[in-house]
Amino acid sequence: MDLASVRVDDASRPVRVAVDAMGGDHAPLEVVVGALTFARQSPADQVILVGDEGAIHACADGPLPSNVVIERSGSVIGMDEAPAVALRTKKDASIVVAMDLVKRGRADAVLTAGHTGAGMAAAVLRLGRLPGVDRPALAVQLITSKGPMVFLDIGANPDSTPENLFQYAHMGSLFAERVAGVASPTVALLSLGEEKGKGDARVQRATELLDASTLRFIGNVEGKDLVHHPADVVVCDAMLGNVTMKFFEGLSSFIFDLFRAEFRKAPRGPLAYALLKPGIERIRATFDYEKLGGSPLLGVRGTVLITHGRSKRRFIAYGVAVAAAAARARIPEHIAEAFAPGGPGRLPDAPGDPAAGGDQAPADERAPAGDPA
């Protein structure tokens, strides 16, 4: 496996990634093996496997590489548990212990393939939001005909305000610039028409905010244009982002499954497949979302990457690599800087702005509920 495609902004800075070894449908085996793959390929970085020591050793084929350590945790949060309840009752869960490593400065990033809602909630509760950030956003790199595109919010916190969208745009832009390596990224709002400002009241107001911002805001993009990389960063409310991202998964799988079935069904299908193999490999490479590593949670005090619950070793290895790249790129620090008073991402009356009377925790300070992935 070649992890070289993951961009590294400051290759000279080693980072420590805490990996939730117990989270995910295929944990701990696939998570541990994937994390070890990364560790062997990036000997300067450290991987901290968080979980049951015996289980982790059982998954590792032989002694652990010297840049891998184990941090013990107790319970595990299951994929079908209510995150808020689970986090209250399972304070020694692997995801909580992993977040606390970042909080105490013992790790630079967390990767989890566990329950997305629990991961988001643990990040918000244990690390907290960055000052000036009203609401963290879960981003993804959506596959397009011209390569991946930063797309957010795909999380489980709907009812965002225009101000939230404005902040998502800034955070997404920083991620695109510093992790995806896009110079001066363009930003657009996802809506139901191409004309700038067309959309619901939220989009209309967000358009005004973004027009007045320092971002390279280009207006609206429509659903049909998403696959052609209409902007470097596309921003929307979680309802739209979550449905779109999951519809991408559902629809693309459906079509590929249809082709797969027809290749199997046809009497000379294996021959047809052989004749087309290089092309099919190219299509497969275009849709290789595993290389993108998962979803960065932007706006919390730490680098957190939430990857798919069904991730196997290859996906996990890329996930750790992207988490390491995001930590190396110091995304939280850059967001904090942009959102500091006077910064380009700071709204005049943002919560947490001393000028506006101190840090009033908004309602969504509470744990996000449920599982967006």
Added chain:
Amino acid sequence: MDLASVRVDDASRPVRVAVDAMGGDHAPLEVVVGALTFARQSPADQVILVGDEGAIHACADGPLPSNVVIERSGSVIGMDEAPAVALRTKKDASIVVAMDLVKRGRADAVLTAGHTGAGMAAAVLRLGRLPGVDRPALAVQLITSKGPMVFLDIGANPDSTPENLFQYAHMGSLFAERVAGVASPTVALLSLGEEKGKGDARVQRATELLDASTLRFIGNVEGKDLVHHPADVVVCDAMLGNVTMKFFEGLSSFIFDLFRAEFRKAPRGPLAYALLKPGIERIRATFDYEKLGGSPLLGVRGTVLITHGRSKRRFIAYGVAVAAAAARARIPEHIAEAFAPGGPGRLPDAPGDPAAGGDQAPADERAPAGDPA
């Protein structure tokens, strides 16, 4: 072309369909030829071609069938005109004349491939909403692995209320039952999680309304499940519906184009294609949206079908057939009945309810702005 797949509820009742011969990217030629195809296959029905008489005759290859008449119109509304302005200044436009035929009882349905926003606006302004309907909705039959599924609202009127979603659910259910032929259709809300009631404030309140309704409401469906026909009717706000429907178009075209390109590029691609042809034909049939005819506008005083601006003759012929089927099924009458005081679709304080103090035209009585297709 076989139009037999379009269900006809009351085959004994002839209907008259006014076809906007001047609307669409390929008007009048493709529209006229497609409408004539329908007319020849359904001799008991009447087709009224609305447009420029000379242009229509020039498109028809020989004399018109006896069940086709021409209704003259003057100007045409272009695909890039602002609908509200165009409708004010072009009162003799083909789409306006076509709507007026329904209004004056001279036609039972309208089909247009012209500017979607103009079509919706003309319908609302010339025909008006049905009593009890707060806001008309544009529906579509979305392709799934188990056949088409009624999906709404895909129009250009966002900022719907929970009450709007409740009404869309009733209208979509009537369409599914009486045109798509689904007995006792199930209804779901599109949202970001499977748990019933999970979603934004609008979905939460709509869940309460639908739980208390007479509909077969099954709760939420997620984006990834849409392709597997999770319900007979899926309801959402226009932002979500419009983006999802257009993303369907964009993503499926992107994937099919990739395969097409690889078949062309491969040295033995033509052979591979020949070996797989029956399977590719099956996939093509699964994604044959032309057979679904277009988008019914539900909630206005008349049967209105808005089809794709890029429609050619085959798509138009199916569009006229679906418009005829919807007219035969008396969808507006059934909606009016459901939304009458005491009806299952009637909300206690619906505008237009005499008990609530008369018909207060809501803000969206104004022409819908822009083009959702």
